[in-house]
Amino acid sequence: MNHVTRERRLINIWIVRASVTLCLTSILIGLVLFFAHGSQMPATPTGSLRHIVGGILEPGRFWRVSAFLDAGLVILLLTPMVRLLAGIYVSMRMRDWLYALIGTVVVVLVLIGLIAGQAGV
């Protein structure tokens, strides 16, 4: 196994472990707060991803249920994307331009999904 392949596997292992830990922690805190606050169901975001990310980063919302839950969802959503980006990076390191391009096309498709949903296509 060459060092680039080993590097790719290590990157993937760390991405997956960190993502699962962060996502589960955020969601667990969110659900504990949900039960502690007495059953107030946070509204389904009717706006967009921008609204959700803005809500997570807004200081006043830090201890609100939805900020933790939204953060958990966004972390989980980004995990496959980060694994893809790691794949593109390794392909570029190996000067495998075809697969770097194919990986980029897939990332663009995921981004189009986010934008199209926000635009209400």
Next chain:
Amino acid sequence: MNPMLIVLIVLCGGLAGGFIGALTGLGGGMVIVPLLTLVLHLPVPEAVGISLFGIIATSTGAATRFVGTGLSNMRVGLFLQMAASSGALAGAVIAHHLSSRFLFVLFGIVLGYSAIMSFVPKHADIVGADHDSPLARRLRLASRYEQNGVWTEYHVINVIPGFLIMVGAGLLSALLGIGSGAFKVLAMDRFMRLPFRVSTATSNFMIGVTAATSAGYYLSHGDVSPVLAGSVILGMLAGSYLGGHLVRSLPVPLLRRIFGAVLLLVALQMLLKGAFNL
């Protein structure tokens, strides 16, 4: 219904979905979508969006078993992912323009088929290809994997049929909130003749990316309730972990038949709901 009770029901549903998925190979989405639509009466796009997050979670959780084994073929995965993500993107958009009744019928058919297939005994490994097709050679898809210190080389054929099946798998995944893992393995096993272990590991990576393509659409479209999606994620991860650890100590063939029969009934109910609004 009390919001706390709803969350507890969804949490238990996620647990059951993850557990059944780990034991039978049927995806958790097959349990979550009927639960959210038939029991909790959520609109289909909301149920599908929530289920897709559960699928990303189980795929990411299972990835800890696969990454580092060297079984996953990244070139095959990335190439086919273009097809699966295109299908998923189209499916997410189309789903918002289709009637709920049509989606219920489609879900009923796919669930019924999957439940029936869970009764059919699995065949032994399909014989691998002894050469690469010209396109596979051009794309450098052939590879090798190590098992017990022995390296096995394999070849790849039928790249275009595999690619087209992946478009369909992505479309179904986004329309119905399922992982479509069975279709992905079918394309790689039956058509492209990848070894079963390689196709399973590669499919795991692809299921997460495909679900992320459409889940991103559903989330930014405002279809995903964070509390319910969080409950599904937690439940499915715990259920699949539990199922994965108990799979050796439980009578899996018997359980597979029982769950298959239950899912067949759920499929019938989805069909009736779609066809006659019952």
